[in-house]
Amino acid sequence: YLKMLPDFLQKHPGKSVDIQIVAGEAVTSRLQAAFWSNLDVPDLVEVEISWAGSFFRGRLESIGFRDLTERIHKTGLWERIVQARFAPYTTRGRIFGIPHDVHPVMLAYRRDLIEQLRIDVDAIRTWDEFVEIGRRVTVPGKRFMMELPPAGVSSFEVMLFQRDGGYFDPQGNCTLDNEIAIATMKYYVPLVAGRYRIGNDLGGGQIFTRALEDGYYLFMVAPDWRTKVIEQDVPKVGGRMALMPLPAFTPGGRRTSTWGGTMIGITKRCADPDLAWELIMHLYLNKDALAEQFRNTNILPPARDLWDHPAYDEPRPFWSNQPLGRLYANLAPQTPPQYTSPYIGLAKAKLSEALIACVDYYNRYGERGFDGFVRQQMARAAGEVRRQMRRNPYLHENA
Incomplete structure (x- = not known):
């Protein structure tokens, strides 16, 4: 993400982005406590799939993340992303997170x-x-x-x-x-x-x-x-x-x-949800940056239209010169929901x-x-x- 920030900040002079890495269990317990106590929280939070559901307890209006359902449909994201990946971040028909991955x-x-x-x-x-x-x-x-x-x-x-x-x-x-x-x-x-x-x-x-x-x-x-x-x-x-x-x-x-996953959500305390959404799109849908990220992590991004980059067809010597990215991309649309x-x-x-x-x-x-x-x-x-x-x-x- 740090490599991807300069382009975003250049488009938004006067803005800053502070990225912090926090242990997953700490994110869950501390963030939930902060939501319940109405304390300051980050504008954006990534949550591991196994813990995401724990934030959906109680009334819909009490959930600490913003409801992204309308944004997802209005921007065409619903059609671009493997739709099964929204399931873990959905409760009572409302979507509260954008999937970081597919993990076929x-x-x-x-x-x-x-x-x-x-x-x-x-x-x-x-x-x-x-x-x-x-x-x-x-x-x-x-x-x-x-x-x-x-x-x-x-x-x-x-x-x-x-x-x-x-x-x-x-x-x-x-x-x-x-x-x-x-x-x-x-x-x-x-x-x-x-x-x-x-x-x-x-x-x-x-x-x-x-x-x-x-x-x-x-x-x-x-x-x-x-x-x-x-x-x-x-x-x-x-x-x-x-x-x-x-x-x-x-x-x-x-x-x-499928096995594993991560979502990113916008908290209700975020003062500028439009800017936060723009940052999500920059981090999660930047074709060239995500192709380079794939080369380093082997993680397939969630949007289908990103998979036509040459990076996903490159043979991998470790894997007997198989095109690792293409193998996973071919299977990704069949990924079942969780x-x-x-x-x-x-x-x-x-x-x-x-x-x-x-x-x-x-x-x-x-x-x-x-x-x-x-x-x-x-x-x-x-x-x-x-x-x-x-x-x-x-x-x-x-x-």
Whole structure:
């Protein structure tokens, strides 16, 4: 952003822009407290997707961010940006944030090892086909088909969103116990538990680096931002990595999902919302600057009309000379929505508890009684979320 400011300030003499980096959790707690106490707050704030919903508690008029719905439609932004990306920053039909990204998901894999195993990734169309190969090549304790956490929900969410599931529906109703969520849990758990599991997770940092270098994982979930993490953390595998679309759950189905995200919003205390909007457009829709930013971060910007820049077609040596940007851009329009709620944090915690319980059950008993146990756990998770939601007089499930 600092590199992009001089052009903006040149157009607005006498104005200044102060950019501060603050830890995400601090932004959430401090900003919410400031909103409630009517204290000074920044004119613009970026909020991570997992925390955005927490700002939408209470009446619409009590939300500390400005309602941007009309601006988005009047300026044509609704048509330019991948529309699913507005969903996490929307409550009761009103949009309070502009998406910074799309974060489509692919699978990253060790191309050299996959070729040695004579696996044709182009022939893998569905998750069932992928899992069948995985059970053939997985060697427990030595090599797993895929990095999949048995406790964390990150990869589970990817599959849930891919199937058009989620924590909430567009009206804010909790959907953790619907048939899509139940089917996803029943599909995911045998991948990370039991005798025929194909996935494992050792953690991040140096352990992940060593695991990828040693071929402990063959495939891993890779939103665009994570490809840069891999480049930085595991440079030794450069030139031996490649990307492929996610397998679909049904033939011809969606081949991507989403993981992560950030919004920018204008606070109600902002004295000049028009100027703030102009700064957002400069930071989020500047084609040349964002192309250079993409080269440095691998993060695809949210507006479709930015993707025709040559930067997105450049071959990347680390990724076996694949055009990383074009691969993600081709999938981005299929990115599924993530519907949110002020209770998204609670819902994530309850899903994590359900996943851990289901993994433990499957390790003990396998398929025997598994369907009923999954339904029980998902109903319990959804029930606890709904109980908390009913306590909010301003945000009922049918709001």
